[in-house]
Amino acid sequence: MRIRILGTAAGGGLPQWNCGCAGCATARHTGAVRSQDCLAISGDGSAWYLVNASPDLRTQLLAAPELAPAPGSRATPLHGVLLTSGELDHTLGLLTLREAAGLSVHASAPVRAALHGAFPVGPLLAPYTGARWHTVVPGRAVELAGGLVAEPLALGGKRPRYAADLPVPPEGERTDWVTGYRFTGPDGRARAVYAPGLAAWTPAVDRAVADADVVILDGTFATDDELARHTGGARTSRGMGHLPVADSLPHLARRPGPRYLYTHLNNTNPLAHRDSPEAAALAPALAAAGAAVAEDGTVLDL
């Protein structure tokens, strides 16, 4: 199994185009930028899948030699996309893929419905490429090309803001707006978990990480009140469906073994800023739990 981490920032990236805060200004000045959360994964090194399609996708694809088309052809190794949410920072890149000869898109039922309704990417893509849409159901494994198997994990019910007014499903119906995936390679041994939006540390998450080689997880905010302190607003990390790093670290420490990498870092998160004194101060606590911050372009061979 080979993984290429394409992007590690939350929505808007780092720096955000309209933000002049100290962190964004430093990133602008030093070039220590982060593109928006996205991952490429392959079971056999030939057939590749994206997990999420970020607004930065074109640049991310061009920076990934594994995803280049074969010489002299328009055949690309990219087979499809698995979505972890319907958020704009995870789905806008689907429009960038409109030139594909064909594409499979895997999404949970509410996300798939939203992408054919409130944000109609599905109907918009249809005249350009033959996209085949598949519904993922937590706990039901999906067999992909190259021997890759993806087991969807239910990670939360937070809707994208554009879908806030959609009808509430009847009691008991699934509301899997946020999904993670546990990937298994062709030999059945290599295991990776990708959970860029983690609302809570559930028993299912605990089981999924137990025997994983690598876990790439939600590092949007370092602490619950981080955004409120930066903006003077009232929104908390947990309220936005993101378990802060301070609250997931104890779980990581309790589950040693996997290599833990935090991703989907917001521009307010001190960990997003490489070489900053704040990130350096947090590094020992991360290292003690077997964790580090994910970086754009990192390749993991499992």
Ligand SMILES: [Zn+2]
């Ligand atoms: Zn900023």
